[in-house]
Amino acid sequence: MKKSAFVIMASLSILVLTAFSVRADLLNGGFETMGSQWVNGVTDAPSWSISDASQATGIFNGSYLGLGAHSGTSFLWGGAFNGNNAAISQTITTTAGQAYDLEFWMANTNGSASADNNWAVLWNGAFLANGANAAAFTYTDMKFLVTGTGNDTLTFIFRNEPGAFGLDDISLKASAVPIPASMVLFISGLGSLIIFRRKRFVI
Ligand SMILES: [Ca+2]
Numbered sequence: 001m002k003k004s005a006f007v008i009m010a011s012l013s014i015l016v017l018t019a020f021s022v023r024a025d026l027l028n029g030g031f032e033t034m035g036s037q038w039v040n041g042v043t044d045a046p047s048w049s050i051s052d053a054s055q056a057t058g059i060f061n062g063s064y065l066g067l068g069a070h071s072g073t074s075f076l077w078g079g080a081f082n083g084n085n086a087a088i089s090q091t092i093t094t095t096a097g098q099a100y101d102l103e104f105w106m107a108n109t110n111g112s113a114s115a116d117n118n119w120a121v122l123w124n125g126a127f128l129a130n131g132a133n134a135a136a137f138t139y140t141d142m143k144f145l146v147t148g149t150g151n152d153t154l155t156f157i158f159r160n161e162p163g164a165f166g167l168d169d170i171s172l173k174a175s176a177v178p179i180p181a182s183m184v185l186f187i188s189g190l191g192s193l194i195i196f197r198r199k200r201f202v203i
Pocket residue numbers: 030031032069070071072073074075168169
């Protein structure tokens with residue numbers, strides 16, 4: 001193998017290795033690891049921090065008001081009531097500047113009552129999406145593109161009287177960012193240089 005070709009292959013290998021070494025250490029995104037402390041039929045959530053004055057938000061195993069897990073056997077029951085907003089958050093180690101695909105599944109049940117609820121999802125305190133007085137809906141795939149800063153906080157806010165939001169299968173994966181056009185030109189330019197040099201040596 002020519003030295004120049006070896007250098008290009010080595011460079012591309014470094015690019016590929018860099019793409020696979022990004023950090024995205026979100027834990028217990030499927031809520032399959034239940035906590036040890038039970039309150040109002042739900043447990044605390046390992047790896048997550050929950051704030052809910054009504055103590056009705058936590059990991060639930062089973063089905064109630066038509067709401068169960070999206071996958072596995074348990075999920076987050078977001079059922080804060082009496083005007084309280086529940087906040088559930090996790091601080092995640094990421095790679096600064098890296099684009100990430102955030103994905104989760106969310107559902108809502110209002111029981112037999114009319115809609116009286118609100119929800120939001122935030123990345124480092126900034127709203128990615130929110131809604132209020134949602135009608136009941138089955139598990140829906142929600143996707144957002146976020147950027148890592150090295151240490152990022154993902155937060156969900158729920159209030160639902162007397163039903164609950166269901167949250168399950170949260171994932172954070174490095175986004176497949178296309179190679180910038182300038183890099184493509186650079187690589188093809190190097191390729192042309194190799195062909196040019198080979199022709200010179202053949203002649
Ligand atoms: Ca689950």
